[in-house]
Amino acid sequence: xxxxxxxxxxxxxxxxxxxxxxxxxxxxxxxxxxxxxxxxxxxxxxxxxxxxxxxxxxxxxxxxxxxxxxxxxxxxxxxxxxxxxxxxxxxxxxxxxxxxxxxxxxxxxxxxxxxxxxxxxxxxxxxxxxxxxxxxxxxxxxxxxxxxxxxxxxxxxxxxxxxxxxxxxxxxxxxxxxxxxxxxxxxxxxxxxxxxxxxxxxxxxxxxxxxxxxxxxxxxxxxxxxxxxxxxxxxxxxxxxxxxxxxxxxxxxxxxxxxxxxxxxxxxxxxxxxxxxxxxxxxxxxxxxxxxxxxxxxxxxxxxxxxxxxxxxxxxxxxxxxxxxxxxx
Ligand code: SAM
Ligand code: SF4
Numbered sequence: 001x002x003x004x005x006x007x008x009x010x011x012x013x014x015x016x017x018x019x020x021x022x023x024x025x026x027x028x029x030x031x032x033x034x035x036x037x038x039x040x041x042x043x044x045x046x047x048x049x050x051x052x053x054x055x056x057x058x059x060x061x062x063x064x065x066x067x068x069x070x071x072x073x074x075x076x077x078x079x080x081x082x083x084x085x086x087x088x089x090x091x092x093x094x095x096x097x098x099x100x101x102x103x104x105x106x107x108x109x110x111x112x113x114x115x116x117x118x119x120x121x122x123x124x125x126x127x128x129x130x131x132x133x134x135x136x137x138x139x140x141x142x143x144x145x146x147x148x149x150x151x152x153x154x155x156x157x158x159x160x161x162x163x164x165x166x167x168x169x170x171x172x173x174x175x176x177x178x179x180x181x182x183x184x185x186x187x188x189x190x191x192x193x194x195x196x197x198x199x200x201x202x203x204x205x206x207x208x209x210x211x212x213x214x215x216x217x218x219x220x221x222x223x224x225x226x227x228x229x230x231x232x233x234x235x236x237x238x239x240x241x242x243x244x245x246x247x248x249x250x251x252x253x254x255x256x257x258x259x260x261x262x263x264x265x266x267x268x269x270x271x272x273x274x275x276x277x278x279x280x281x282x283x284x285x286x287x288x289x290x291x292x293x294x295x296x297x298x299x300x301x302x303x304x305x306x307x308x309x310x311x312x313x314x315x316x317x318x319x320x321x322x323x324x325x326x327x328x329x
Contacts (some may be wrong), residue, residue: 003195003304008260009319010259011060011062011092017071021073023057024096024135027161027163034195042266045220061091067097068096098119100137101144103144109153116157117156120161124170124174154182155184159188178245185246189207189249191274191324195323223241251314254313256310262299263326272306274320274324276306279296282295284300
């Protein structure tokens with residue numbers, strides 16, 4: 001098991017496949033991009049699958065989510081998914097993506113064993129997309145969503161981050177669009193994880209504001225059927241259901257007490273939290289010829305020291321050195 005000293009057990013592994021990205025979302029990266037990890041430092045598909053196998057067969061990992069950076073930039077994604085799906089016990093396999101290039105790969109990903117998908121979509125206006133993601137790719141993302149649904153990657157989930165003065169007036173249109181197409185929308189509060197350290201608490205659009213905007217157009221009611229458990233999203237039934245909307249209040253209502261996640265970066269470092277200030281190096285063990293048991297022990301030790309909370313609301317909070325795109329969101 002991957003247990004920490006506060007009684008939490010990590011069963012959900014987030015694997016970052018690359019720190020690279022083909023968009024430049026303003027809440028994540030500067031317009032010029034970042035210094036990407038040098039290729040030799042990035043784990044090979046073989047190394048990634050070995051670590052996932054150790055997690056699944058020896059450490060109680062039950063869910064594997066591939067993310068990044070942009071995970072679709074890894075050409076061998078289908079093969080990594082297929083090899084993950086062949087493990088016993090077979091973990092639940094999901095993907096978080098910006099959708100660029102998904103339309104032509106959705107069926108192959110599904111066939112490889114992908115169970116679920118989250119596609120990020122922050123705006124329905126092409127000019128706002130250009131400003132926010134600094135690329136003109138809105139049609140690709142909308143095509144990605146319909147291809148994912150057609151491939152049976154359902155329910156298709158949509159992640160949206162609202163930024164003040166940019167897309168904070170789009171909560172209602174985004175939900176209307178998702179309801180019309182049968183996608184499940186979740187709003188995520190903007191977190192201090194951008195590479196350029198531009199996050200300002202006063203500018204963050206809070207979960208309470210999102211709820212208020214949505215309530216003006218939709219009847220939102222408590223979703224008593226879906227227990228929140230370790231899931232970060234608080235979900236609400238829309239107009240009596242069965243459609244739902246989620247709000248992830250990572251900053252204003254942290255859910256660290258029930259967190260069940262652990263993260264593996266593209267360069268083989270285990271992080272026990274998005275906001276952790278230290279990492280444990282599994283790559284050097286992998287490449288140094290260590291046996292599975294030694295890797296599992298280092299991984300357990302990394303999770304054991306997980307702090308009780310992310311501390312964003314403490315005066316002493318320090319943003320982690322790595323940005324979200326390099327940790328794996
Ligand atoms: N590139 C993929 C994508 O955009 O879906 C996967 C990686 S991205 C880092 C994962 C998720 O994190 C996306 O839904 C994105 O909107 C979200 N995200 C990125 N930076 C964020 C921030 N500062 N605060 C909150 N969410 C953020
Ligand atoms: Fe790329 Fe995802 Fe970051 Fe946007 S949020 S820049 S798509 S990694």
